[in-house]
Amino acid sequence: xxxxxxxxxxxxxxxxxxxxxxxxxxxxxxxxxxxxxxxxxxxxxxxxxxxxxxxxxxxxxxxxxxxxxxxxxxxxxxxxx
Amino acid sequence: xxxxxxxxxxxxxxxxxxxxxxxxxxxxxxxxxxxxxxxxxxxxxxxxxxxxxxxxxxxxxxxxxxxxxxxxxxxxxxxxxxxxxxxxxxxxxxxxxxxxxxxxxxxxxxxxxxxxxxxxxxxxxxxxxxxxxxxxxxxxxxxxxxxxxxxxxxxxxxxxxxxxxxxxxxxxxxxxxxxxxxxxxxxxxxxx
Numbered sequence: 628x629x630x631x632x633x634x635x636x637x638x639x640x641x642x643x644x645x646x647x648x649x650x651x652x653x654x655x656x657x658x659x660x661x662x663x664x665x666x667x668x669x670x671x672x673x674x675x676x677x678x679x680x681x682x683x684x685x686x687x688x689x690x691x692x693x694x695x696x697x698x699x700x701x702x703x704x705x706x707x708x
Numbered sequence: 709x710x711x712x713x714x715x716x717x718x719x720x721x722x723x724x725x726x727x728x729x730x731x732x733x734x735x736x737x738x739x740x741x742x743x744x745x746x747x748x749x750x751x752x753x754x755x756x757x758x759x760x761x762x763x764x765x766x767x768x769x770x771x772x773x774x775x776x777x778x779x780x781x782x783x784x785x786x787x788x789x790x791x792x793x794x795x796x797x798x799x800x801x802x803x804x805x806x807x808x809x810x811x812x813x814x815x816x817x818x819x820x821x822x823x824x825x826x827x828x829x830x831x832x833x834x835x836x837x838x839x840x841x842x843x844x845x846x847x848x849x850x851x852x853x854x855x856x857x858x859x860x861x862x863x864x865x866x867x868x869x870x871x872x873x874x875x876x877x878x879x880x881x882x883x884x885x886x887x888x889x890x891x892x893x894x895x896x897x898x899x900x
Contacts, residue, residue, distance in 0.1 A: 638864035641741035666764025674771035682838035
Protein backbone atom coordinates (compact mmCIF):
# COMPACT_ATOMS: atom_id res chain seq x y z
CA UNK A 628 0.00 0.00 0.00
CA UNK A 629 1.45 3.36 -1.06
CA UNK A 630 2.38 5.68 1.75
CA UNK A 631 1.04 9.26 1.47
CA UNK A 632 3.84 11.77 0.74
CA UNK A 633 5.27 13.28 3.86
CA UNK A 634 5.11 17.06 4.03
CA UNK A 635 7.77 18.78 6.13
CA UNK A 636 6.28 19.93 9.38
CA UNK A 637 6.68 23.57 10.24
CA UNK A 638 7.59 24.05 13.89
CA UNK A 639 4.85 25.87 15.81
CA UNK A 640 5.35 29.58 16.43
CA UNK A 641 5.82 30.31 20.13
CA UNK A 642 3.48 32.75 21.79
CA UNK A 643 4.21 36.38 20.98
CA UNK A 644 4.21 38.69 23.98
CA UNK A 645 4.12 42.45 24.07
CA UNK A 646 6.63 44.13 26.39
CA UNK A 647 3.94 44.75 29.01
CA UNK A 648 2.79 41.14 28.92
CA UNK A 649 6.37 39.91 29.10
CA UNK A 650 7.17 42.09 32.12
CA UNK A 651 4.01 40.95 33.88
CA UNK A 652 4.89 37.28 33.39
CA UNK A 653 8.52 37.88 34.31
CA UNK A 654 7.48 39.39 37.64
CA UNK A 655 5.50 36.25 38.33
CA UNK A 656 8.55 34.20 37.38
CA UNK A 657 6.69 32.53 34.53
CA UNK A 658 9.06 33.40 31.70
CA UNK A 659 12.77 33.00 31.29
CA UNK A 660 14.80 36.02 30.14
CA UNK A 661 15.19 36.37 26.41
CA UNK A 662 18.25 34.75 24.88
CA UNK A 663 19.10 37.10 22.05
CA UNK A 664 17.98 39.99 19.94
CA UNK A 665 16.29 39.38 16.60
CA UNK A 666 16.90 42.89 15.32
CA UNK A 667 14.57 45.62 14.18
CA UNK A 668 11.24 44.90 12.61
CA UNK A 669 10.58 48.04 10.62
CA UNK A 670 6.94 48.79 9.90
CA UNK A 671 6.07 51.55 7.48
CA UNK A 672 2.72 53.06 8.41
CA UNK A 673 1.06 54.76 5.47
CA UNK A 674 -2.28 56.47 4.96
CA UNK A 675 -4.04 59.78 4.52
CA UNK A 676 -3.59 62.64 6.93
CA UNK A 677 -5.71 62.78 10.06
CA UNK A 678 -6.86 59.17 10.19
CA UNK A 679 -5.21 58.28 13.50
CA UNK A 680 -1.75 57.01 12.52
CA UNK A 681 -0.06 58.91 15.36
CA UNK A 682 -2.62 57.63 17.87
CA UNK A 683 -1.92 54.08 16.76
CA UNK A 684 1.81 54.63 17.09
CA UNK A 685 1.40 56.16 20.54
CA UNK A 686 -0.56 53.14 21.70
CA UNK A 687 2.57 50.99 21.49
CA UNK A 688 5.05 53.63 22.60
CA UNK A 689 6.12 55.10 25.91
CA UNK A 690 8.37 57.89 27.13
CA UNK A 691 11.76 56.48 27.94
CA UNK A 692 13.71 58.22 30.71
CA UNK A 693 16.96 57.49 28.90
CA UNK A 694 18.40 59.65 26.12
CA UNK A 695 18.31 57.84 22.83
CA UNK A 696 20.64 59.10 20.16
CA UNK A 697 18.84 57.40 17.31
CA UNK A 698 15.44 58.78 18.28
CA UNK A 699 16.94 62.25 18.66
CA UNK A 700 18.29 62.07 15.14
CA UNK A 701 14.94 60.92 13.79
CA UNK A 702 13.08 63.70 15.60
CA UNK A 703 15.47 66.20 14.18
CA UNK A 704 15.14 64.75 10.68
CA UNK A 705 11.36 65.14 10.96
CA UNK A 706 11.74 68.76 12.09
CA UNK A 707 13.90 69.76 9.16
CA UNK A 708 11.84 67.96 6.56
CA UNK B 709 26.89 63.61 11.73
CA UNK B 710 28.61 66.89 12.55
CA UNK B 711 28.31 68.00 8.96
CA UNK B 712 24.61 67.27 8.90
CA UNK B 713 23.86 69.26 12.00
CA UNK B 714 26.48 71.88 11.30
CA UNK B 715 24.63 72.74 8.16
CA UNK B 716 21.34 73.15 9.95
CA UNK B 717 21.44 74.86 13.31
CA UNK B 718 24.75 73.93 14.83
CA UNK B 719 23.22 70.96 16.60
CA UNK B 720 21.12 73.06 18.99
CA UNK B 721 17.96 71.08 18.44
CA UNK B 722 19.88 67.85 18.61
CA UNK B 723 21.47 68.78 21.96
CA UNK B 724 18.10 69.91 23.30
CA UNK B 725 16.62 66.58 22.29
CA UNK B 726 19.52 64.61 23.73
CA UNK B 727 19.26 66.22 27.14
CA UNK B 728 15.51 66.52 27.27
CA UNK B 729 14.76 65.36 30.85
CA UNK B 730 11.34 64.06 29.85
CA UNK B 731 12.99 61.38 27.75
CA UNK B 732 12.15 60.01 24.35
CA UNK B 733 9.45 58.09 22.67
CA UNK B 734 10.29 54.40 22.61
CA UNK B 735 8.33 51.74 20.80
CA UNK B 736 7.55 48.58 22.73
CA UNK B 737 9.52 45.45 22.10
CA UNK B 738 7.90 42.10 21.47
CA UNK B 739 9.08 38.70 22.63
CA UNK B 740 8.80 35.39 20.83
CA UNK B 741 10.66 32.10 21.20
CA UNK B 742 13.51 33.47 23.30
CA UNK B 743 14.15 36.45 21.01
CA UNK B 744 13.25 40.06 21.55
CA UNK B 745 12.13 42.07 18.54
CA UNK B 746 12.69 45.81 18.37
CA UNK B 747 9.68 47.32 16.69
CA UNK B 748 10.23 50.50 14.74
CA UNK B 749 7.23 52.29 13.28
CA UNK B 750 7.83 55.05 10.78
CA UNK B 751 5.20 57.20 9.14
CA UNK B 752 7.32 59.73 7.28
CA UNK B 753 9.44 59.13 4.23
CA UNK B 754 12.42 60.87 5.79
CA UNK B 755 12.24 58.53 8.81
CA UNK B 756 11.82 55.61 6.45
CA UNK B 757 14.97 56.53 4.59
CA UNK B 758 16.92 56.74 7.84
CA UNK B 759 15.46 53.60 9.40
CA UNK B 760 16.41 51.42 6.45
CA UNK B 761 19.92 51.36 7.89
CA UNK B 762 18.90 49.22 10.81
CA UNK B 763 16.08 46.92 9.84
CA UNK B 764 16.14 43.12 9.97
CA UNK B 765 12.62 42.60 8.73
CA UNK B 766 10.17 44.84 7.00
CA UNK B 767 6.43 45.28 6.59
CA UNK B 768 3.86 47.83 5.55
CA UNK B 769 0.57 48.97 7.04
CA UNK B 770 -1.87 50.55 4.61
CA UNK B 771 -4.11 52.39 7.04
CA UNK B 772 -7.49 53.98 6.42
CA UNK B 773 -10.16 55.50 8.59
CA UNK B 774 -13.30 53.37 8.56
CA UNK B 775 -15.23 56.65 8.69
CA UNK B 776 -13.53 58.22 5.68
CA UNK B 777 -14.15 57.14 2.13
CA UNK B 778 -11.33 59.26 0.73
CA UNK B 779 -8.79 57.68 3.07
CA UNK B 780 -9.91 54.26 1.80
CA UNK B 781 -9.48 55.33 -1.82
CA UNK B 782 -5.93 56.36 -1.01
CA UNK B 783 -5.13 52.82 0.16
CA UNK B 784 -5.38 51.51 -3.41
CA UNK B 785 -3.34 54.46 -4.65
CA UNK B 786 -0.56 53.86 -2.13
CA UNK B 787 -0.62 50.12 -2.83
CA UNK B 788 -0.11 50.80 -6.54
CA UNK B 789 2.76 53.16 -5.76
CA UNK B 790 4.43 50.55 -3.56
CA UNK B 791 4.11 47.93 -6.27
CA UNK B 792 5.63 50.46 -8.69
CA UNK B 793 4.29 48.35 -11.59
CA UNK B 794 6.75 45.61 -10.66
CA UNK B 795 4.60 43.41 -8.47
CA UNK B 796 1.00 42.27 -8.43
CA UNK B 797 1.29 41.48 -4.75
CA UNK B 798 3.88 43.10 -2.52
CA UNK B 799 6.98 41.01 -1.67
CA UNK B 800 6.79 41.78 2.04
CA UNK B 801 4.07 41.42 4.70
CA UNK B 802 1.36 44.01 4.17
CA UNK B 803 -1.62 44.74 6.38
CA UNK B 804 -4.66 46.69 5.27
CA UNK B 805 -5.70 48.24 8.56
CA UNK B 806 -9.03 49.84 9.37
CA UNK B 807 -8.60 52.47 12.09
CA UNK B 808 -11.27 53.79 14.48
CA UNK B 809 -12.96 50.41 14.51
CA UNK B 810 -14.64 51.36 17.79
CA UNK B 811 -17.06 53.54 15.79
CA UNK B 812 -18.91 50.59 14.35
CA UNK B 813 -22.24 51.08 12.64
CA UNK B 814 -21.24 54.38 11.06
CA UNK B 815 -18.69 52.92 8.66
CA UNK B 816 -18.18 54.62 5.30
CA UNK B 817 -16.07 51.64 4.25
CA UNK B 818 -17.59 48.22 4.70
CA UNK B 819 -15.56 45.43 6.22
CA UNK B 820 -16.47 43.19 3.27
CA UNK B 821 -15.07 45.68 0.79
CA UNK B 822 -11.80 45.99 2.68
CA UNK B 823 -11.51 42.21 3.08
CA UNK B 824 -12.13 41.70 -0.63
CA UNK B 825 -9.45 44.23 -1.56
CA UNK B 826 -6.98 42.61 0.84
CA UNK B 827 -7.64 39.14 -0.54
CA UNK B 828 -7.27 40.28 -4.15
CA UNK B 829 -3.96 42.00 -3.42
CA UNK B 830 -2.43 39.38 -1.13
CA UNK B 831 -2.63 41.55 1.97
CA UNK B 832 -3.71 40.68 5.49
CA UNK B 833 -6.78 42.52 6.74
CA UNK B 834 -7.14 43.76 10.32
CA UNK B 835 -9.10 46.40 12.19
CA UNK B 836 -8.10 48.20 15.37
CA UNK B 837 -8.97 51.11 17.61
CA UNK B 838 -6.24 53.25 19.12
CA UNK B 839 -8.89 54.63 21.50
CA UNK B 840 -9.85 51.30 23.08
CA UNK B 841 -6.62 49.47 22.22
CA UNK B 842 -8.52 46.62 20.57
CA UNK B 843 -6.53 45.00 17.78
CA UNK B 844 -3.45 47.19 18.20
CA UNK B 845 -1.08 44.53 19.57
CA UNK B 846 -2.59 41.96 17.19
CA UNK B 847 -1.55 44.17 14.29
CA UNK B 848 2.08 44.38 15.34
CA UNK B 849 2.17 40.75 16.47
CA UNK B 850 1.32 39.85 12.88
CA UNK B 851 4.59 41.44 11.74
CA UNK B 852 6.57 39.76 14.52
CA UNK B 853 5.09 36.41 13.47
CA UNK B 854 6.01 37.08 9.84
CA UNK B 855 9.55 38.07 10.83
CA UNK B 856 9.91 34.95 12.96
CA UNK B 857 8.61 32.51 10.34
CA UNK B 858 10.61 34.10 7.51
CA UNK B 859 13.89 32.83 8.98
CA UNK B 860 12.57 29.78 10.84
CA UNK B 861 14.54 26.58 10.16
CA UNK B 862 12.78 23.19 10.17
CA UNK B 863 14.54 22.34 13.46
CA UNK B 864 12.86 25.31 15.16
CA UNK B 865 15.91 27.58 15.36
CA UNK B 866 16.18 30.91 13.54
CA UNK B 867 18.57 31.60 10.69
CA UNK B 868 19.28 35.25 11.42
CA UNK B 869 21.97 35.45 8.72
CA UNK B 870 19.61 34.37 5.95
CA UNK B 871 21.08 36.42 3.11
CA UNK B 872 18.58 35.35 0.47
CA UNK B 873 15.72 36.55 2.63
CA UNK B 874 17.44 39.87 3.26
CA UNK B 875 18.20 40.41 -0.43
CA UNK B 876 14.63 39.68 -1.46
CA UNK B 877 13.28 42.07 1.12
CA UNK B 878 15.86 44.72 0.23
CA UNK B 879 14.90 44.62 -3.44
CA UNK B 880 11.23 44.95 -2.57
CA UNK B 881 11.89 47.81 -0.20
CA UNK B 882 13.98 49.66 -2.78
CA UNK B 883 11.22 49.43 -5.38
CA UNK B 884 8.63 50.47 -2.81
CA UNK B 885 10.64 53.48 -1.72
CA UNK B 886 10.98 54.69 -5.32
CA UNK B 887 7.26 54.29 -5.85
CA UNK B 888 6.48 56.19 -2.68
CA UNK B 889 8.78 59.04 -3.62
CA UNK B 890 6.98 59.39 -6.94
CA UNK B 891 3.61 59.34 -5.21
CA UNK B 892 4.83 61.84 -2.66
CA UNK B 893 5.74 64.26 -5.46
CA UNK B 894 2.30 63.91 -7.04
CA UNK B 895 0.21 63.85 -3.86
CA UNK B 896 1.87 65.69 -1.02
CA UNK B 897 -0.69 64.92 1.72
CA UNK B 898 -0.97 61.19 1.23
CA UNK B 899 2.31 59.91 2.61
CA UNK B 900 2.96 62.45 5.34
